[in-house]
Amino acid sequence: MNVYDRMAELSVTLPPPPAKGGLYTPAVRFAGNLVYVSGCGPNIGGSNHIGKLGAEYSIEEGADFARGCMLNVLAALESRVGDLNRVKRCVKVLTFVACADTFYAQPQVANGGTKLLADIFGDENGLPARSAIGVNVLPGNMPVETEALFELIDGI
Numbered sequence: 001m002n003v004y005d006r007m008a009e010l011s012v013t014l015p016p017p018p019a020k021g022g023l024y025t026p027a028v029r030f031a032g033n034l035v036y037v038s039g040c041g042p043n044i045g046g047s048n049h050i051g052k053l054g055a056e057y058s059i060e061e062g063a064d065f066a067r068g069c070m071l072n073v074l075a076a077l078e079s080r081v082g083d084l085n086r087v088k089r090c091v092k093v094l095t096f097v098a099c100a101d102t103f104y105a106q107p108q109v110a111n112g113g114t115k116l117l118a119d120i121f122g123d124e125n126g127l128p129a130r131s132a133i134g135v136n137v138l139p140g141n142m143p144v145e146t147e148a149l150f151e152l153i154d155g156i
Contacts (some may be wrong), residue, residue, distance in 0.1 A: 002085060003084040003085050003087070003120060003121070004084070004085070006119075006120055007120060010119055010120065012071075012116070012119075012120065014071060014074055014075045014078060015044045015045060015071055015072060015075050016075060017072070017075040017076045017078075017079040018040050018041070018043075018072045018075065018076065021139060021140070024038055025038065026038050026076045026079070026080070027076045027077055027079065027080035027081075028080075029080065029081070029152075032154075033088070033151055033152040033153070033154055034091070034149060034150070034151055034152070035077060035080060035081060035149070035150045035152060036147070036148075036149050037073045037076050037077050037080075037147060037148045037149075037150070038076070038147055039096070039145045039146065039147040040069050040070075040072035040073045040076060040145065040146055040147070041068075041069060041072065041138070041139070041140070041142040041144070041145050042064075042065035042066070042067075042068035042069045042072070042142060042143065042144050043068070043072075043142065044068050044071060044072065047068075049065060049068075049142060049143055050140065050141040050142060050143070051098075051141065051143055052098045052099050052100055052103075052143060053097055053098065053099040053100070053103050053105070053109060053143055053144075054099045054100035054102060054103030054105075055099075055100045055103075056143070057143055059105045059108050059109060061143075062097060062105075062108075062109035062112070062143060062144060063108065063109055063111055063112030063115075064112055065109070065112065065142075065143050065144040066095055066109050066110055066111070066112035066113035066114075066144050066146060067112040067113055067115070067116050068144075069095070069113055069144055069145060069146035070093075070112070070113035070114075070116045070117060070146055070148075071116070073113075073146055073147070073148050074120075077148075077150060081152060084120075086152045086153055087121060087125070087150050087151070087152060087153075088125065088150075088151045088152055088153045088154075089121070089124075089125040089126070089128075089150070089151050090117050090121065090125070090126055090127070090128040090148060090149075090150055090151075091128055091129065091148075091149040091150060091151050092128050092129045092130070092148065092149040093110070093113060093114060093117070093128045093129075093130045093131075093146060093147070093148045093149075094130070094131050094132075094133075094146065094147050094148075095109065095110035095113060095130070095131070095132045095133075095144065095145070095146045096132075096133060096134075096135050096138055096144065096145045096146070097109050097110070097132060097133070097134050097135065097143070097144055098134075098135055098136070098137055098138045098141070098142065098143050098144070099134045099135070103134060104134075106132035106133060106134050107132045109132065109144060110130060110132035110146075113146050114126075114127060114128065114130055128148070128149075
């Protein structure tokens with residue numbers, strides 16, 4: 001199925017690619033058909049979420065933030081490769097969760113982003129290897145940040 005048709009079925013719309021927050025490349029293609037997407041935060045369309053999970057935000061809000069991060073990751077990926085139909089599979093996702101010292105639900109937060117990938121690309125191609133880690137603070141005091149690695153279809 002066409003990825004954009006699936007996104008339309010799910011009422012998923014990509015935001016514009018996030019603005020760079022420093023001196024880096026938002027998405028780098030390497031080793032032929034791999035694309036690494038730099039860390040993206042959850043802010044879309046002027047939203048400005050700041051704070052920590054387990055303090056200002058709940059697990060459910062964190063999962064929504066992880067989904068927003070993944071939308072930004074996909075926007076950066078699309079900007080780099082031109083067409084999300086070129087994605088063969090999502091290989092790896094790393095989600096950072098700014099959280100209180102007593103917050104232990106980082107994987108449940110990360111589920112918000114990986115569920116979106118599975119919904120769009122299917123379980124086999126969308127569900128990546130994944131890590132979710134808690135950190136003291138993230139840039140701009142954002143609550144969640146996600147980076148990802150994608151494999152493109154050979155020859156495209």
